[in-house]
Amino acid sequence: MLDMAVTRHPPIRDQIAVVIRNAIVNLDLRPGQLLIERELCEMTGASRPSVREALRQLEAEGLVESQNGRGTIVRTLSAEEAANIYEVRAELEGFAARLFCERADETLQARIADAVQMMERANDGDLDAASILAAQRSFYQALFEGAGNPLLDQLVQGLQVRIAQLRAMTLEVPGRPRDSLEEFQSLARELSARRRGAAQKVATAHVRRAAQAMAQAMTARASG
Structure with a gap:
């Protein structure tokens, strides 16, 4: 040819x-x-x-x-724009977690575990925000790859830059890095056990808590 x-x-x-x-x-x-x-x-x-x-x-x-x-x-996203992004993100990530439990192979399971370990190391001692964000990106790359749905991945990529920017801002909220780590650990356990319903619920709840942290960050920024 x-x-x-x-x-x-x-x-x-x-x-x-x-x-x-x-x-x-x-x-x-x-x-x-x-x-x-x-x-x-x-x-x-x-x-x-x-x-x-x-x-x-x-x-x-x-x-x-x-x-x-x-x-x-x-550009600074408005509170309304951020809320809209989190609404969509919650549904997409919850769905991805469910599909991951059904379709992901052991290699992707291992990548999820590795990403969580990276987050744990980044949370030890002095907070390393850049390393946390890199670990979270690795986690989500494995999650959406494991979901095995190219259209879902395409939809997420369209939001990815804005999501990443918001994710970085939430890490500035006191206590949020540790809370976020615990949520990722919980999600990783459900993904490893392939409990579809529980994984979807935990993933959705994680994003909703992130949305609350973002609202708090925006309020603090406006008052500051």
Whole structure:
């Protein structure tokens, strides 16, 4: 068969967008922060026109916004938008947990266990938020892969950047990292035992508690 595959590197603007997007997700660039083109050029080693193209791409994704007289800032989700995201996320993650119990193999079970161990280590001693977020990403990657439903995974990917940004903010709520760890541990036990109904219930409850933490974080941010 004739091989007609074409190998191309991502455009520069896409590479810059990935760098800025990751910085937003990890809260290195925080909601409301002004994005200075000169600093972004220094950070990425890219030209100003390429940075501007990347910012337009991120604006179309709803991650940044242009404000007259001020420039481009990291977009701050409203409380209503966050609540809507958590409502959808609760149902999707609960469903994924149920499917995982039915379909996941032992390799994916092991990846869930490894991710929880990473969270436990990150919670020991000084809180390592970056490591916690990385472990949570690993957990969810295994969860949705184990669910074995490409459409479900596609729906989640469409929300993933916003979910990751909100997840990082909830870790700032006092006591939330430890509570979150206990919820992940509980979910991992149900997934390991393949108790479908219990896993779905625990996964949904975890997201609803995260939504409460987010509301608390937004209230604190507004009053501060």
